Amino acid sequence: MFPLEVRSLSKTYPSFRLKSVSFSLEAGKITGFIGRNGAGKSTTLKSLFNLVHPESGTVRFFGENFTEHEISIKCRVGFVAGGTDYYPRKPLHTITGVTKLFYHDWDDGDYRKYITQFGLDESKTPSQLSTGMKVKYALALALSHHAELLILDEPTSGLDPVSRDELLDLFMELSRKGTTVLFSTHITSDLDKCADNILYIKDGAILAESTLPAFSGSYRLTEVAGDTLPPALKKKAAGLRRTKDGYSVLLQTADTPSLAVETNPASLEEIMIHLERGVNA
Amino acid sequence: MKQLLKKEFLLSVHPASYLFLLLSPMLLIPNYPYYVVFFYTSLGVFFTCLNGRENNDVFYSAMLPIAKRDIVKARFVSTILMEAAQFLTAVPFAVIRQKMPIPGNQAGMDANIALFGLSLAMMGLFNLLFFCLYYASITKVGKAFGIASFGIALYMLAAETCDHVVPFFRDCLDTPDPQFLAEKLTVLLFGLLCFFLCTATAYRKSVRSFGALDL
Numbered sequence: 001m002f003p004l005e006v007r008s009l010s011k012t013y014p015s016f017r018l019k020s021v022s023f024s025l026e027a028g029k030i031t032g033f034i035g036r037n038g039a040g041k042s043t044t045l046k047s048l049f050n051l052v053h054p055e056s057g058t059v060r061f062f063g064e065n066f067t068e069h070e071i072s073i074k075c076r077v078g079f080v081a082g083g084t085d086y087y088p089r090k091p092l093h094t095i096t097g098v099t100k101l102f103y104h105d106w107d108d109g110d111y112r113k114y115i116t117q118f119g120l121d122e123s124k125t126p127s128q129l130s131t132g133m134k135v136k137y138a139l140a141l142a143l144s145h146h147a148e149l150l151i152l153d154e155p156t157s158g159l160d161p162v163s164r165d166e167l168l169d170l171f172m173e174l175s176r177k178g179t180t181v182l183f184s185t186h187i188t189s190d191l192d193k194c195a196d197n198i199l200y201i202k203d204g205a206i207l208a209e210s211t212l213p214a215f216s217g218s219y220r221l222t223e224v225a226g227d228t229l230p231p232a233l234k235k236k237a238a239g240l241r242r243t244k245d246g247y248s249v250l251l252q253t254a255d256t257p258s259l260a261v262e263t264n265p266a267s268l269e270e271i272m273i274h275l276e277r278g279v280n281a
Numbered sequence: 282m283k284q285l286l287k288k289e290f291l292l293s294v295h296p297a298s299y300l301f302l303l304l305s306p307m308l309l310i311p312n313y314p315y316y317v318v319f320f321y322t323s324l325g326v327f328f329t330c331l332n333g334r335e336n337n338d339v340f341y342s343a344m345l346p347i348a349k350r351d352i353v354k355a356r357f358v359s360t361i362l363m364e365a366a367q368f369l370t371a372v373p374f375a376v377i378r379q380k381m382p383i384p385g386n387q388a389g390m391d392a393n394i395a396l397f398g399l400s401l402a403m404m405g406l407f408n409l410l411f412f413c414l415y416y417a418s419i420t421k422v423g424k425a426f427g428i429a430s431f432g433i434a435l436y437m438l439a440a441e442t443c444d445h446v447v448p449f450f451r452d453c454l455d456t457p458d459p460q461f462l463a464e465k466l467t468v469l470l471f472g473l474l475c476f477f478l479c480t481a482t483a484y485r486k487s488v489r490s491f492g493a494l495d496l
Contacts, residue, residue: 046495046496049343049344050349051340051343051495051496052495052496053493070346070348071346071347071348072346074344074345074346074347075346079344081340085337085340086336086337086338086340086341087292087336087337087338087341088336089336090292094292095292097291098284098287098288098291098292099345101284101287101288102284102345102346102347103346
């Protein structure tokens with residue numbers, strides 16, 4: 001049973017379409033949901049909770065259909081959309097005092113533990129917190145009702161490198177304790193550090209769903225000097241980009257033996273940039 | 282619902298809504314369109330919804346383990362409670378106004394039982410217009426309030442005009458209590474009925490619209 005299983009999720013906007021998105025999450029693992037801005041990450045995450053209404057598709061949390069078991073599922077899931085951006089002028093203790101009323105398994109001991117661990121001052125308001133502290137507060141709330149699955153939309157966006165690193169450490173610690181984490185980001189270095197699996201969305205469609213090593217290993221990079229690209233190479237290229245001296249070409253690892261070119265491993269960032277740029281550089 | 286109401290009053294209801302309750306003594310102004318006192322209650326509802334938009338209240342609520350329709354229900358119940366509070370705090374001042382040794386209200390309806398009945402109908406009309414529009418598009422709070430307040434402004438204008446030109450209003454309803462008590466109680470009952478019918482219709486429509494809304 002998957003903590004989250006999504007099948008054929010589709011949603012059409014005038015200028016954007018989510019195209020039959022399907023994926024599942026492995027329990028206790030960290031999955032990075034990547035894609036450039038506007039690729040459909042937030043729409044997908046909002047669709048999971050019916051915040052936007054998909055035209056078709058099913059969403060199952062812990063084997064249960066979301067629409068039929070919405071309330072019990074929400075008790076087991078924490079959704080953090082970019083930190084605490086609600087009630088910016090209310091003290092944290094007031095927000096917590098209200099939030100905990102809705103969770104039957106709220107654990108005040110755990111809440112105190114996380115507040116102390118994250119160095120949060122409950123007399124402050126969200127508007128007085130840094131971006132990183134807002135995310136940590138939202139996490140403290142989610143963890144205090146024992147969320148088994150954490151879904152975070154761009155949690156590291158806007159954080160300084162140290163805060164980002166601290167947050168990623170926290171994700172890894174939670175994962176070790178059995179919490180499943182899905183977080184969207186366009187900062188690929190975050191995923192290099194902590195992700196087990198990758199979910200890659202491009203133009204509203206899932207381009208890849210795999211483990212991080214398998215995804216990175218399925219591509220190689222080669223550099224070509226000069227202005228002309230050999231036709232055979234161009235034909236096989238998964239992505240191209242101009243460099244100072246010529247071209248950088250992303251190839252599928254399976255294609256490299258037939259091309260007889262020298263290749264190097266590709267980082268997640270290089271893969272994403274090449275795939276997004278396409279083959280028309 | 283108890284938790285949701287606690288959430289409404291601790292996090293969502295705009296502080297000005299409570300201050301507007303202090304405007305009930307406006308019924309002591311010798312000559313004044315007293316319906317305005319109840320218009321302030323509507324202004325409080327608008328501030329709460331506007332505040333909610335700025336504070337991402339709906340998103341916070343939507344992520345709580347509750348059904349989407351309960352978000353609407355809580356807002357309706359808190360609004361009804363605030364409207365009832367305005368109504369109840371106004372009653373003693375209406376009684377005092379009637380005992381004041383000056384003539385009745387020359388600007389419009391006296392502060393009497395009929396005024397409360399007609400004001401209840403006005404608040405029901407506001408709930409119907411405002412919430413149906415608000416829950417169809419929660420970001421357009423200003424538009425919803427603009428249309429709803431225009432609607433109740435027309436209502437007030439019509440009611441005060443009737444008070445001057447329609448004999449039943451002028452000679453029967455616009456009199457000190459307990460004169461024409463049966464007629465006034467009928468108007469109060471009519472107002473109460475209008476209030477509940479309009480509010481119930483608004484609630485049903487709002488639940489439907491909000492359920493289908495993409496946040």
